[in-house]
Amino acid sequence: MLETIRSIVSILSYFVLPAILVGFPLYGLIKGVRVYEVFVEGAKEGFEIAVMIIPYLVAILFAIGMFRASGAMDFLVDTLDPVLGFIGIPAEVLPMAIMRPLTGSGSAALVADMVAQYGEDALIVKMVATMFGSTETTFYVIAVYFGAVNIRKTRHAVPAGLFADGVGVIASVYAVRLLFGG
Amino acid sequence: MLNYIWAGLIIFSLVFALSTDVQELSTDRYRNGDAFEVTVTFPDEYDAEARRQPVTVDLDTTAFQSFYPEAPAPEPRYEGQLVQTQDGNQIVLGSGTELPQPWQDMRDFYGDETSDPIRAAAQLDAVTGAVTQARLTFEPVHFRKLNDIAAAGLNFAETAASLALGLIGVLALVLGLLKIGEEGGLIHSLTRFVQPVLRPLFPELPKDHPAMGTIALNLLANVFGLGNAATPLGIKAMEDLQKANPSEETATNSMVMLLALNTSSVQLVPPVLLIAIMGLQVNELVFSIALATACTTVAGIAGAVFLSRMKRFADSNPMNDSS
Numbered sequence: 001m002l003e004t005i006r007s008i009v010s011i012l013s014y015f016v017l018p019a020i021l022v023g024f025p026l027y028g029l030i031k032g033v034r035v036y037e038v039f040v041e042g043a044k045e046g047f048e049i050a051v052m053i054i055p056y057l058v059a060i061l062f063a064i065g066m067f068r069a070s071g072a073m074d075f076l077v078d079t080l081d082p083v084l085g086f087i088g089i090p091a092e093v094l095p096m097a098i099m100r101p102l103t104g105s106g107s108a109a110l111v112a113d114m115v116a117q118y119g120e121d122a123l124i125v126k127m128v129a130t131m132f133g134s135t136e137t138t139f140y141v142i143a144v145y146f147g148a149v150n151i152r153k154t155r156h157a158v159p160a161g162l163f164a165d166g167v168g169v170i171a172s173v174y175a176v177r178l179l180f181g182g
Numbered sequence: 183m184l185n186y187i188w189a190g191l192i193i194f195s196l197v198f199a200l201s202t203d204v205q206e207l208s209t210d211r212y213r214n215g216d217a218f219e220v221t222v223t224f225p226d227e228y229d230a231e232a233r234r235q236p237v238t239v240d241l242d243t244t245a246f247q248s249f250y251p252e253a254p255a256p257e258p259r260y261e262g263q264l265v266q267t268q269d270g271n272q273i274v275l276g277s278g279t280e281l282p283q284p285w286q287d288m289r290d291f292y293g294d295e296t297s298d299p300i301r302a303a304a305q306l307d308a309v310t311g312a313v314t315q316a317r318l319t320f321e322p323v324h325f326r327k328l329n330d331i332a333a334a335g336l337n338f339a340e341t342a343a344s345l346a347l348g349l350i351g352v353l354a355l356v357l358g359l360l361k362i363g364e365e366g367g368l369i370h371s372l373t374r375f376v377q378p379v380l381r382p383l384f385p386e387l388p389k390d391h392p393a394m395g396t397i398a399l400n401l402l403a404n405v406f407g408l409g410n411a412a413t414p415l416g417i418k419a420m421e422d423l424q425k426a427n428p429s430e431e432t433a434t435n436s437m438v439m440l441l442a443l444n445t446s447s448v449q450l451v452p453p454v455l456l457i458a459i460m461g462l463q464v465n466e467l468v469f470s471i472a473l474a475t476a477c478t479t480v481a482g483i484a485g486a487v488f489l490s491r492m493k494r495f496a497d498s499n500p501m502n503d504s505s
Binding site for chain 2: 006009010012013016017020021024025027028030031033035038039040041042043044045046047049050051053054057058059060061062063064065066067068069070071072075101104108111112115120121126129130131132133134135136137138141142144145146148149150151152153154155156157158159160161163164165166167168171172175176178179180
């Protein structure tokens with residue numbers, strides 16, 4: 001049953017992108033839109049938006065880059081370790097929990113490290129990979145999405161995003177325990 | 183909130199880097215100015231005239247560890263070169279190879295590349311046969327971490343700009359396609375179609391607002407793990423939401439909701455990057471990821487709704503003025 005759903009989903013996922021790429025022009029053509037002219041008009045914005053994002057992304061990434069280089073991450077891991085151990089989260093997955101909302105490339109490297117160190121079948125590797133797959137790089141998303149529309153006052157976006165990330169860490173650990181035992 | 187986190191990250195990195203540096207200086211981790219004795223062997227004959235000749239350097243591992251008390255046991259033998267300069271002999275080590283700690287950290291401090299060699303001033307005893315003793319003194323290392331964070335700050339600023347510029351192509355493509363969809367009325371019909379589901383999450387949006395359609399496309403791309411397409415679609419959805427926002431710079435509840443949905447989105451297909459790292463093993467994880475993302479999505483929605491009602495955030499809602 002689960003397997004069937006899975007294969008249906010993975011087949012569907014092959015069609016979504018082509019459907020968007022081909023479907024929109026085709027649909028426009030049928031509806032009598034001057035597709036080429038309209039496309040170019042819309043695409044013009046791409047450059048402006050990308051440039052608009054730059055200051056936001058520089059602000060976020062530069063701070064995170066310094067934080068990572070300072071070695072403070074290790075310190076944070078050591079401090080939080082006893083707290084998280086208490087709610088049943090293994091110490092090895094902690095760096096991932098802290099890294100994930102901050103940097104996408106950093107957390108990807110962390111998964112790769114752990115695969116090399118513990119092997120793909122280890123429970124903790126499954127946990128960090130699930131964490132990687134189940135949450136986004138919150139600060140990057142905030143910089144890009146809000147940067148694109150020049151929003152500086154983010155209100156409750158950061159706490160809401162971090163709350164979801166925290167739940168994601170715990171959910172990943174328990175989901176892997178539930179599905180793979182141990 | 184972001185102001186404090188941002189400043190916190192920067193100040194915390196400075197404090198942390200400084201305290202690491204002070205600790206390294208006070209324990210004299212790099213033995214600045216002190217000489218360490220090694221055995222130097224010349225695989226070819228020793229040539230007193232040669233400006234540059236290959237050498238093999240042997241360490242006494244116990245002497246190394248008492249010289250650098252915190253160091254793990256090093257490999258005993260390294261290939262290097264003896265260079266004669268105006269300032270005397272130098273031994274160049276670790277060109278493209280691993281070095282023991284703390285030499286590795288010292289190399290990172292001196293050089294730009296992690297494979298750059300390090301140089302030490304070498305005082306050679308008289309060469310008998312092809313073997314001699316040499317005392318190595320390295321360039322002093324001060325405030326290594328402070329240098330690191332400054333370099334990282336500059337590096338990441340560059341990365342940020344190239345990341346943003348790297349978006350241009352796909353962004354233009356998706357925005358162009360969406361424009362066709364808008365003109366043809368596709369976004370409008372999509373909006374009508376998904377409205378019953380999405381409206382409760384975005385109660386501030388006027389009925390039939392086109393943002394609903396682009397949000398639906400963005401979520402769809404997320405569900406199918408199409409990160410490349412999801413970002414431009416999300417940006418477009420943000421733009422549509424901004425049209426309904428009376429403020430220029432303050433986020434609405436709907437924007438925060440869209441953000442929460444995106445940082446926590448349900449994924450039925452693992453992200454491409456994870457597939458690249460783990461290969462086919464990822465297949466096993468599809469269900470744990472789906473389960474975990476279901477939890478994060480619920481948490482993201484609940485968090486966004488709950489926080490928007492807290493007095494502090496409710497007061498700053500830009501929609502307050504318009505109604």
